[in-house]
Amino acid sequence: YTALPLVINTWHFENAANAAWSTLQRGGSVLDAVETGCAQCEVDQCDGSVGFGGSPDERGETTLDAMIMNGDTMEVGAVANLHRVKNAVGVARAVMEYTEHTFLVGESATIFAQNMGFMSEELSTNKSITIFSQWLQKNCQPNYRKNVFPDPSGSCGPYKPKAKLWRPKNPKKAFDPSSHDTIGMVAIGKNRQVAAATSTNGATHKIPGRVGDSPVAGAGAYADSTVGGAAGTGDGDIMMRFLPRLVSLESFLAVELMRNGAQPTVACETAISRIKKHYPDFFGAMICANTTGGYGAACNKLPEFSQFSFMVANAQTNQSQVHKVDCI
Ligand code: SD4
Numbered sequence: 001y002t003a004l005p006l007v008i009n010t011w012h013f014e015n016a017a018n019a020a021w022s023t024l025q026r027g028g029s030v031l032d033a034v035e036t037g038c039a040q041c042e043v044d045q046c047d048g049s050v051g052f053g054g055s056p057d058e059r060g061e062t063t064l065d066a067m068i069m070n071g072d073t074m075e076v077g078a079v080a081n082l083h084r085v086k087n088a089v090g091v092a093r094a095v096m097e098y099t100e101h102t103f104l105v106g107e108s109a110t111i112f113a114q115n116m117g118f119m120s121e122e123l124s125t126n127k128s129i130t131i132f133s134q135w136l137q138k139n140c141q142p143n144y145r146k147n148v149f150p151d152p153s154g155s156c157g158p159y160k161p162k163a164k165l166w167r168p169k170n171p172k173k174a175f176d177p178s179s180h181d182t183i184g185m186v187a188i189g190k191n192r193q194v195a196a197a198t199s200t201n202g203a204t205h206k207i208p209g210r211v212g213d214s215p216v217a218g219a220g221a222y223a224d225s226t227v228g229g230a231a232g233t234g235d236g237d238i239m240m241r242f243l244p245r246l247v248s249l250e251s252f253l254a255v256e257l258m259r260n261g262a263q264p265t266v267a268c269e270t271a272i273s274r275i276k277k278h279y280p281d282f283f284g285a286m287i288c289a290n291t292t293g294g295y296g297a298a299c300n301k302l303p304e305f306s307q308f309s310f311m312v313a314n315a316q317t318n319q320s321q322v323h324k325v326d327c328i
Helices: 014-025 030-044 088-098 106-115 126-138 142-148 244-258 263-278
Strands: 006-010 064-070 075-082 103-105 183-188 194-200 221-224 228-234 284-290 295-299 307-314 320-326
Touching: 006 014, 006 030, 006 228, 006 284, 014 030, 014 183, 014 307, 014 320, 030 064, 030 088, 030 183, 030 194, 064 088, 064 221, 075 088, 075 106, 088 103, 088 106, 088 194, 103 106, 183 221, 183 228, 183 284, 194 221, 194 228, 221 244, 228 244, 228 263, 244 263, 244 284, 263 284, 263 295, 284 307, 295 307, 295 320
Parallel strands: 075 103
Antiparallel strands: 006 183, 006 307, 064 075, 064 194, 183 194, 221 228, 228 284, 284 295, 307 320
């Protein structure tokens, strides 16, 4: 397969694609490639949506979700609601390689990371503190608060989150597409080994403890060396209800049996369409790749989101290139 190896990742995260590609060029495994690629975004704080210093939660803290999957062995390592450790995808890989488990969460995941030698660091930055305090101010108007928490002083603090009361469901606009750009990456080796990984700081102003789709196998990403891999980005609160990457693989498989060609695009579109049926206004996009070197992407069209960028590097181009797909 002349197009292999191949690396594909969500959004215009060029450094990440290059890091993964050069890892493969240096003889690294596909797992090394997706880990290095996602870790690069954690360092770069890609679009503020990956790594430290982005998406502060209701208490102002940045926490991280990540996963990695080995499509040869079907092993998965994942962490969610990880505090004070920057290299979330590295911790996910440690879960996969050094434990019998698949998924560690919260402070306990942090303790595991520290025991594995990961540094404990502050994840807040001036930027994330500003995002948080602006949001706090906006949501902390005396009148607004009076309605929600009858407060004799009418003052605005100490801040007490009461999510149920003041955060009614808004099915129309859960996510702002301009500020949510998780990295999801798939690498396929010369011998058709598939690996996938994701890393994100999740949703801004989330209720602490909220976990999105990104660290969940089959939701954030999926890898199966008999078929291919898929990964995604978008409103995880909705997307994780559909295991879209898994669905995409199933649909890909079905399509693959029938013909060769543009299957990954069809697979991605099928997954997006299934979610769209229930949530026409959801924000989300997917990348798909198969073990013959085919790749594609799809996204749900919104007034503010009509095109999705993704990166591909393969043996034919020998470098990463940005691609764009029109949303459906
Ligand atoms: C989440 N899926 O935590 C992530 C966010 C994201 O593009 O992908 N944004 O829901």
